[in-house]
Amino acid sequence: MTDYAFGIDLGGTTVKIGLFSAAGELVYKHEIPTRKEDGGKHILPDIAEAVRADMEAYEITPKHLKGIGLDVPGPVLDDTIVNRCVNLGWGRINVVEELTELTGIRNIRVANDANVAALGEMWKGGGRGHDDLVMVTLGTGVGGGIIVRGKILGGSNGAGGEIGHMLVNDSETVLCGCGKKGHLEQYTSATGIARLAREALEKTDRPSALREYDKLSARKVFDQAKAGDELALEIVDQVCRILGHALAVIACVVDPEVIVIGGGVSKAGTILTETTARYFREAAFHACENTEFALAELGNDAGMYGAVKMVL
Amino acid sequence: MTDYAFGIDLGGTTVKIGLFSAAGELVYKHEIPTRKEDGGKHILPDIAEAVRADMEAYEITPKHLKGIGLDVPGPVLDDTIVNRCVNLGWGRINVVEELTELTGIRNIRVANDANVAALGEMWKGGGRGHDDLVMVTLGTGVGGGIIVRGKILGGSNGAGGEIGHMLVNDSETVLCGCGKKGHLEQYTSATGIARLAREALEKTDRPSALREYDKLSARKVFDQAKAGDELALEIVDQVCRILGHALAVIACVVDPEVIVIGGGVSKAGTILTETTARYFREAAFHACENTEFALAELGNDAGMYGAVKMVL
Incomplete structure (x- = not known):
């Protein structure tokens, strides 16, 4: 049976x-x-x-x-x-x-x-075939999960993989949802990306298709970037630079085989993984430069x- | 037998x-x-x-x-x-x-x-009694070792815990020994601290006992800071801020119980651990704020x- x-x-x-x-x-x-x-x-x-x-x-x-x-x-x-x-x-x-x-x-x-x-992604999704994996989930917030030798790294306070709250910008003045400042989540979550887009539009009067929308979203930014909108491309570049550099730091710590990107924002697809991987390699310790990037596959x-x- | x-x-x-x-x-x-x-x-x-x-x-x-x-x-x-x-x-x-x-x-x-x-430090040294530990060694370079549930986190390329080469400063122009830029080692190693001290002395003409030396070293900086030299105290503060913030990032990733600081620079003692811990708590994810700090005990x-x- x-x-x-x-x-x-x-x-x-x-x-x-x-x-x-x-x-x-x-x-x-x-x-x-x-x-x-x-x-x-x-x-x-x-x-x-x-x-x-x-x-x-x-x-x-x-x-x-x-x-x-x-x-x-x-x-x-x-x-x-x-x-x-x-x-x-x-x-x-x-x-x-x-x-x-x-x-x-x-x-x-x-x-x-x-x-x-x-x-789950290690077992049946974008990280199949790997034992050492970092997953970053770009949704309303930014979550993370780290697998070492096939096991979850839970951490001594249950905060293992809480990479949304890693400090990436010392000079930020706006607060993160957690009450501190300058965290990865503030720039690479869906809400963070929309915020960066609003700021970019305010800072200049360069034309952009993004100006047509009443309400900006991460999805609109990526869609317009794919359509070739210059300002949208710059915002995507800024987001992927912050994410790629943060992931390079994480690789210095846990040195995974593969980095899997999931969450709603990851529907943007290869423009997200490829641009992030490029900035990752720029900043990564040489031994980790060839870490693979993959998109999550299992969704919900x-x-x-x-x-x-x-x-x- | x-x-x-x-x-x-x-x-x-x-x-x-x-x-x-x-x-x-x-x-x-x-x-x-x-x-x-x-x-x-x-x-x-x-x-x-x-x-x-x-x-x-x-x-x-x-x-x-x-x-x-x-x-x-x-x-x-x-x-x-x-x-x-x-x-x-x-x-x-x-x-x-x-x-x-x-x-x-x-x-x-x-x-x-x-x-x-x-x-070793987990078993018989400054990290005794703990299972999840991050050790940072501040010597000529900056090394690191990460223990998760009593086991070494070696990484898929053997680069687990290579925290000396984590990016902490996007705008650095000087190269790290590894060929990239802006790495923790460039600011918190013995050589990095001496460099920061030289730069601080050049930037201002404020008096400092550090001006008496032909050759600056991390040890002299810490000794003068302990003796109350204001500029030396500021350099120590700068070093500990960079280190504390970097360790807060590491804690978001692996969430250790204790952080052990070793290497030649750690002979500075509690001024180093306490100042670093203060900046760590400023930047750490709330669940990790109470992570312990300890000095390494086993030396060589x-x-x-x-x-x-x-x-x-």
Whole structure:
């Protein structure tokens, strides 16, 4: 009989639940809402109930369930404890203990969502075939995940791979969402790129197709850059320079085989990876100059894949 | 009968050989010269001969030798292969294979010296009691070693922890020893600190005790800062700001429990760690703000301790 495992991506809005064969094939996926009310106390029971229902539907006995991997949008200590997760309304929770009690399943692992997405991309996505990987996720914010010898680098405070908050500009005056200043996220997130575009348009009166829009976005900047708009190209260049140099610093620290770029901004495609790689090589320590660049491939499923990988 | 192991620190001038009990106590240490002539081909046979002689003197049979740990001043791949080591005259050498053939000993591990020193400091030095550690060595250059969950982070090109070559200043015009520009080593190594001091003295005609010296050194800068010289204090502040901010970036990547500062410059003591820690906290991601700072304690013995730890 086949063995199964769950890979569950617990987000601020929905919980994505993936049932996988032990061979790593996605058998069935569905979503349930993340009920954040009452300090998020319904979330784990809801997940346990969904797991129970899926096991019943697929006639899976506990003996044939290899485990549950779960990611959460917050810092995780010792693959076990979530240490305050604002997005879910949680304080300090031992997720493994609670979920074991609720499900009776013993092999449960939990980790931070950005780290788990990196693991998923290593296993089945843009980082396939590699063991040492850095993933940077350019979305509303900037997240990161680092894999060393096939394992998540979680960090001693659950802050491993928090590269969105690395200092890249000493002289910034505007605050980052975290309360400090000059962080990577302020320049290379979707919101950061839109901000750089607004600033660029204000600084000059050079013509640009970007002036046509009421509301600028990272996507519009990349689209117009691809269409040849000079100012848009300069903004893309500025963003990729900051990102490439930051990644060169990261490579001096963990020296990965491949850097995977994901998140909404990565839909820009090769203009993003190629320009970033060029600035990366300019700044990288010579031994790391040939580090590969790849685009993420799993999109919103990366979390489920990475989560199940932790228990397979 | 007691079991033993060797921890060997292979430097550009001497080879430090430590014989340890399996319990990790240093039993005997001595040095032999590093014979770099003829492409360094005598180095491993010399080490094998020293090991043989020590085993004879201490009546250690191969059965009672738990292994040999060795560090080298160059990049190492897969704990085995040295990939070009200019300081020793070596090209690509499978050190484990050659040393096994020469000694008949099976359990041999090799790693980069800066990484091994970090392991030594974690085990018996300034990082005792910790599992996740970053060590930065401020000497003629700046080296680094990163330990994650008790293991060296060697990197996919052997460049893990090469933090001396992380970009910290985009607008630098002077070249780093590695051929690129704006690297941490250019500001926080002993030579870098002396350079900053020379520049500071040239930029102003404010009085300073540092003007008395024909030749400036990092040591003189720190000594005068401790004596209250204002300009020297400003230079120390500048150095610690660059170092503290760089370490805050590193903490966003690997999130260690402790940061250990070693190398000749670290003899400056708490003025160095405390000022650096202050700038670190200013820039660090909030989850990492309380990362501990410590001074290295093992000095030149860190390599032997770290090397033997790899095989114990």
